[in-house]
Amino acid sequence: MKYGGLIIEKKEYVLLKKLMNLSGYHKDATYKKSIAKLNNELKTAAVKDEKDMPTDVIRFNSIVTVTADEGWQKSFQLVKPSDSDLKNKKLSILTPMGTAVIGYAKGDKLLWEFPAGEKTLTVNNVEQKNNYIDINTLV
Secondary structure, three states: OOOOOOEEEHHHHHHHHHHHHHHHHOOOHHHHHHHHHHHHHHOOOEEEOHHHOOOOEOOOOOEEEEEEOOOOEEEEEEEOHHHOEHHHOEEEOOOHHHHHHOOOEOOOEEEEEEOOEEEEEEEEEEEOOOOOOOOOOOO
16 A cells, blocks of 8 residues: 555544444445445554645545456545435445545555455546535434
8 A cells, every 4th residue: 555554534534434333224234344344444544634635545525546457447436425426426435335445545456345256456546526524414
C-alpha cells in the first residue's frame, strides 16, 4: 500500500462507523462479511484531519477507477447508502466493492471477494468531488 495502510478522514471515520453499526441488521451474508472485514481494517487505519488528507486516497464522494487482473475496468463514485444510484455509477460505501476500496490510494492493489473467489484490483485513478460530510446524517 502506498501509505502503509488505510487512511480515513476523522469526520468520515465517525460517519462510516455509524453506517456500519446500523448495517448490522443487513441480512445479506456477503455484505456482512465485507463490513466485518472493513471494520477489522479500520482498527489500524490512520485517521487524519481534513487538511492532512492525501488527495489520492479514496473517501466519501471520490470518483474511483479500478482494474481487475482479468483486464476489466470499472469507474464509480463512492457515496453514502442513501445517495446510491447504480444507473449514475454511484455506489454505496457499504457494498462489498465500496468497503473494499475505501481508504486505499491511487496505485494500490487490493483483494476483493467475488462470488467466484478473490481477485486482485488495482486503483487506477481517484478524483475528489465535494467531500463535505455531515456526520449527523444517519444513512
